[in-house]
Amino acid sequence: MGKSRRRDAALKLWIVLSRAHRAIEDHARLQVARHDLTLPEFGVLEALLHKGPLLLGELQRKILVSSGGITYVVDRLEAKGLVERRPCPDDRRARFVALTVSGIRLIETVFPEHAETLDLAMRGLGESEQRALGEKLRTLGTYAAERIGSEAD
């Protein structure tokens, strides 16, 4: 029957997806570690560089980290003097996070290096293959994300 064959395909795809993700993540992690940053820390700085000050919740959704995790990461970046929290005038629950001067200086040197590292790590495929792969992955990810929770199975 075709049912088990399809499941095998899904299972295998899950494995190679995990391994590819892990391998590339390792490159990224090593690179940012050279600047004494973890990946979530880098993600926060990068998001702030490109989007300006953000609320903690916005940051959280952007860098795919848990709500408790974002508090911890921002605490640490604040202790290093790279970002600062600011009150939100409209909502006293919420708080903005913004880069400090030294935070800007750091991320502006780390980010281009990061892009270069990823580029080098992904040279196993050519540019057009990468675009095509990206399309398929977007389809896959969007479908899966929409389906979350609706696993009546």
Place this chain on the structure above:
Amino acid sequence: MGKSRRRDAALKLWIVLSRAHRAIEDHARLQVARHDLTLPEFGVLEALLHKGPLLLGELQRKILVSSGGITYVVDRLEAKGLVERRPCPDDRRARFVALTVSGIRLIETVFPEHAETLDLAMRGLGESEQRALGEKLRTLGTYAAERIGSEAD
């Protein structure tokens, strides 16, 4: 120049790869959590089911967990009575991990459900598309894995 365009492609691919991975992982995590398992715990049980007793180091490499992590996970599974450690006759440092009877019973019900969950989560692409995607990801991942550490940049 084409350099920054290529970096953009790599950066975008990294983003969609991460999001797709995360979305599917969420499905998998929810499913095994219904049986009070974490993903690494499930990974250990599944590896033992299909390969028989394994050394801790073999398990570690198979499920992509840290060396401290495998000790922790096996401790917990042992406490739940799902696996047991056995001495290795040839090497007194090493130890086998094997499923217990109740471990076998559990994983034999959880695994097929797991395959089904992944299949459903990945229906955004057809079976042949999945195979093609898998090929590309394998190329990407293998290349990146081989390049690890050689980031003289």
Place this chain on the structure above:
DNA sequence: GACTATTGCCTTAGTTCTAAGATTCTTTAT
């Protein structure tokens, strides 16, 4: 036979996640 390097597992410190809680804002009903 010692000396060094390697391998296998464990331990500890630190990072991240999940779940629950505290505070503020919003909505709805009275």
Place this chain on the structure above:
DNA sequence: ATAAAGAATCTTAGAACTAAGGCAATAGTC
């Protein structure tokens, strides 16, 4: 208007995982 319920935002506490280092056993070299 007021109050009460519900939702959103952030933090805290405890479990899960990683990375780095440590000890013990094995293997290789002289």
